[in-house]
Amino acid sequence: MAARDYGQYSGISRAVELVGERWALLIIRDLLVGPRRYGELAAGLPRIPSNILAARLKELQAAGVIRRAPRSRVIVYELTPYGRELEPVVLALGAWGFKALDDPREEQIITPDSMTMDLRTAFRPQVALELPATAYAARLGAAELLIRVDGSSLDVRRGDGQVDLAFAFEEGAGIRRLISGELAAECAIATGVVEVLRGRGDLLNRFADTFHLAA
Known part of the structure; x- marks a missing residue:
């Protein structure tokens, strides 16, 4: 029962x-x-x-x-x-809930697992299939993720490694603004919302194309 x-x-x-x-x-x-x-x-x-x-x-x-x-x-x-x-159900709920997200409040956190699932939700395999294989390292607070995209395959795990682009978000709202298209990749870097730690900064455009959710 x-x-x-x-x-x-x-x-x-x-x-x-x-x-x-x-x-x-x-x-x-x-x-x-x-x-x-x-x-x-x-x-x-x-x-x-x-x-x-x-x-x-x-x-x-x-x-x-x-x-x-x-x-x-x-x-x-x-x-x-x-x-x-339940995975497609959870991903669909995540995409639906993303539309109602505002900027995070001070007491709200982003965990590695929550960020992993948000990236799975935003992943566009049909777009990635047309792009070269790319590895990213993304850091947001305590969440540090290694993100590998190869065709329509996505692998996200904790940690760091050899990547084409490593970057960090200044604040929790940064990833929402980037993957919603509210903030272009170039502007995100220019305004300090995203800090390029190493690698080619122009690949942030590819990241934003690969991971997208309509707000």
Whole structure:
């Protein structure tokens, strides 16, 4: 029995019963990036009370959405195949929610996992297919990501490495303004919204073409 029962027999009501409780979809969002230990999930969702995180994990396991798995002598949480079917739903919700984003408030954070999923949401494989393979390193606060685009394939992971362009956003609003087209790549660099750390600054245009969401 789900934590909430709407008393309706429909696919949508059942889906909301399974994953509609507060924090559930954010847990799923982070697990779409990869398996996580309990502490890693808590660190990525710093406002979630520990009892709520434990309850959501238990509910999602009971629903067959996630499972506990041993990895190198530690227990991680990972999505089941059934849970992974939520990926297009989460990406579509991210694109829909992007339209309502304002500039971030001071207390709001961007985590590596949230930024990874935002990039997956904004990725345009049909555009990338026509562009040369490119590697980027993007930094925004604590989020440091290595982004590799090769044709219609996208790989995003934490860390740094050999890249064609490394850049940093001055503020959280910068990435929204860039991928929405509100701010052109050249202007982003000229105004300091984006700092080129190394590599070819003109490749920021390619990044903005590859990752785009309409505001």
